Amino acid sequence: MPLTWSREAVLPRLRDEAVAFIEQSAEKPEPFLLYVPLTSPHTPLAVNEPGQGKSGLENACADLIMETDAAELQLYDLVADLGESTNLAAAQPDRVQTMLTAYQKIVADGRSTPGPQQQNDVPVRPYPKP
Numbered sequence: 001m002p003l004t005w006s007r008e009a010v011l012p013r014l015r016d017e018a019v020a021f022i023e024q025s026a027e028k029p030e031p032f033l034l035y036v037p038l039t040s041p042h043t044p045l046a047v048n049e050p051g052q053g054k055s056g057l058e059n060a061c062a063d064l065i066m067e068t069d070a071a072e073l074q075l076y077d078l079v080a081d082l083g084e085s086t087n088l089a090a091a092q093p094d095r096v097q098t099m100l101t102a103y104q105k106i107v108a109d110g111r112s113t114p115g116p117q118q119q120n121d122v123p124v125r126p127y128p129k130p
Contacts (some may be wrong), residue, residue: 010059033112035103038068
């Protein structure tokens with residue numbers, strides 16, 4: 001599928017691509033880990049309509065930051081709830097912590113595959129900062 005982007009659609013597109021990967025991977029017997037580093041578009045700022053005005057500051061940058069932050073710590077059962085109508089993160093904090101710990105180990109080990117620890121090839125800056 002060719003990638004075409006509009007600034008407004010960056011965050012929803014990343015979500016849609018992640019969901020497509022999960023759908024494909026859920027049909028396979030192998031376990032998988034999907035890590036989606038979020039990005040925000042540069043100026044001019046492109047805040048999606050649901051995020052406009054959310055900061056209450058009449059500031060597109062603050063609205064965009066809130067929209068990006070809102071995309072974190074979401075946990076869905078995509079087999080049962082592909083429409084992402086029920087965020088399970090608050091109800092399953094232990095599972096969220098397990099996943100965050102697994103992510104931190106991947107960063108510390110410099111790899112997600114078995115093998116000796118190695119250096120990451122780029123700096124990894126976790127957000128939010130611990």
